[in-house]
Amino acid sequence: MAKKTYDLLFKLLLIGDSGVGKTCILFRFSDDAFTTTFISTIGIDFKIKTVELRGKKIKLQIWDTAGQERFHTITTSYYRGAMGIMLVYDITNEKSFENIVKWLRNIDEHANEDVEKMILGNKCDMTDKRIVSKERGETIAREHGIRFMETSAKANINIERAFNELAEAILDKTAGKDPGDHVDRVMVDRRQQSSTSKSCCN
Amino acid sequence: MPDCNENYGSEIYEGKNLRSVKCKFCNSVILTPGTATFTTFEFQLPLIKQTKIAGANPETECVSLFWSVNDMFTFQNVGFSNTVASTKYLTCADCEAGPIGYHDIPSKMSYVALSRVRHS
Ligand SMILES: Nc1nc2c(ncn2[C@@H]2O[C@H](COP(=O)(O)OP(=O)(O)O)[C@@H](O)[C@H]2O)c(=O)[nH]1
Ligand SMILES: [Mg+2]
Numbered sequence: 361m362a363k364k365t366y367d368l369l370f371k372l373l374l375i376g377d378s379g380v381g382k383t384c385i386l387f388r389f390s391d392d393a394f395t396t397t398f399i400s401t402i403g404i405d406f407k408i409k410t411v412e413l414r415g416k417k418i419k420l421q422i423w424d425t426a427g428q429e430r431f432h433t434i435t436t437s438y439y440r441g442a443m444g445i446m447l448v449y450d451i452t453n454e455k456s457f458e459n460i461v462k463w464l465r466n467i468d469e470h471a472n473e474d475v476e477k478m479i480l481g482n483k484c485d486m487t488d489k490r491i492v493s494k495e496r497g498e499t500i501a502r503e504h505g506i507r508f509m510e511t512s513a514k515a516n517i518n519i520e521r522a523f524n525e526l527a528e529a530i531l532d533k534t535a536g537k538d539p540g541d542h543v544d545r546v547m548v549d550r551r552q553q554s555s556t557s558k559s560c561c562n
Numbered sequence: 563m564p565d566c567n568e569n570y571g572s573e574i575y576e577g578k579n580l581r582s583v584k585c586k587f588c589n590s591v592i593l594t595p596g597t598a599t600f601t602t603f604e605f606q607l608p609l610i611k612q613t614k615i616a617g618a619n620p621e622t623e624c625v626s627l628f629w630s631v632n633d634m635f636t637f638q639n640v641g642f643s644n645t646v647a648s649t650k651y652l653t654c655a656d657c658e659a660g661p662i663g664y665h666d667i668p669s670k671m672s673y674v675a676l677s678r679v680r681h682s
């Protein structure tokens with residue numbers, strides 16, 4: 361067995377209404393040369409990223425939904441093993457903001473009790489179409505004691521920062537606990553999925 | 563085979579990758595030195611650019627030189643595509659260029675094609 365090349369492994373999820381930009385947050389590229397490639401037709405399931413925080417090498421495994429959120433069928437199996445959740449709404453879509461409360465209940469019901477959450481108000485590049493003020497986002501986050509940030513997957517604003525902050529919050533929580541193996545290795549073949557086209561950022 | 567035109571001998575040290583494996587397009591680090599094992603076999607890997615929407619029959623090329631990794635968390639940065647048959651294709655985690663290789667679900671092995679990445 362090769363020696364481990366990292367100290368900690370955090371599984372992170374993207375949650376929120378359909379259309380808020382979760383897939384774009386994971387699959388960041390927009391109008392570039394790669395969008396007509398083989399990969400963009402299949403879509404990305406998850407990414408592994410390595411960050412270094414406080415001298416620790418941390419692997420982030422970031423999962424996107426396969427579209428289950430449309431049918432409100434996100435259940436325990438998607439949340440299994442998750443240590444962090446990005447709860448995303450669209451600042452140009454009131455409904456997606458109101459549903460944050462619903463998603464928080466869903467998370468309470470299905471996810472690990474001590475899962476670290478962060479609310480993202482995405483599409484902050486669309487200033488002329490904004491419906492949800494930043495203050496409302498901050499308020500709801502404060503009420504629930506959750507971190508908050510406005511992001512743009514399209515303009516690449518705050519995406520990396522958000523993931524780093526979430527990872528740091530998890531690190532704070534896990535500090536002192538036994539590193540490494542408490543995270544169960546996530547099965548790649550855990551869910552059935554059809555290859556859906558990416559309808560993203562174009 | 564496209565990857566036979568190049569001499570990768572100097573990239574292999576004791577069966578492992580001597581240097582970092584990076585994305586050809588954006589330089590994102592995919593594997594750090596000494597973390598992957600050199601392996602050869604033939605595999606039909608879809609082309610990065612498809613001339614048309616090929617759907618179920620993407621254009622492929624035969625690739626034969628790989629860096630193999632048995633634990634996906636060995637990767638520094640990488641993306642896994644949705645499942646196609648028993649395979650997930652690997653991409654750059656930062657610019658999504660790919661496939662740079664594939665992951666075989668039954669064996670949990672991942673293979674990065676030497677010809678689809680940069681060594682530095
Ligand atoms: N302007 C803008 N559009 C975005 C942004 N993120 C996503 N979109 C668009 O919103 C739509 C839905 O995005 P998608 O990632 O598929 O949402 P999902 O259903 O949550 O995965 C697509 O048309 C994207 O192009 C963003 O940050 N800014
Ligand atoms: Mg999506």
Ligand SMILES: [Zn+2]
Nearest residue numbers: 585588654657
């Ligand atoms: Zn890249």
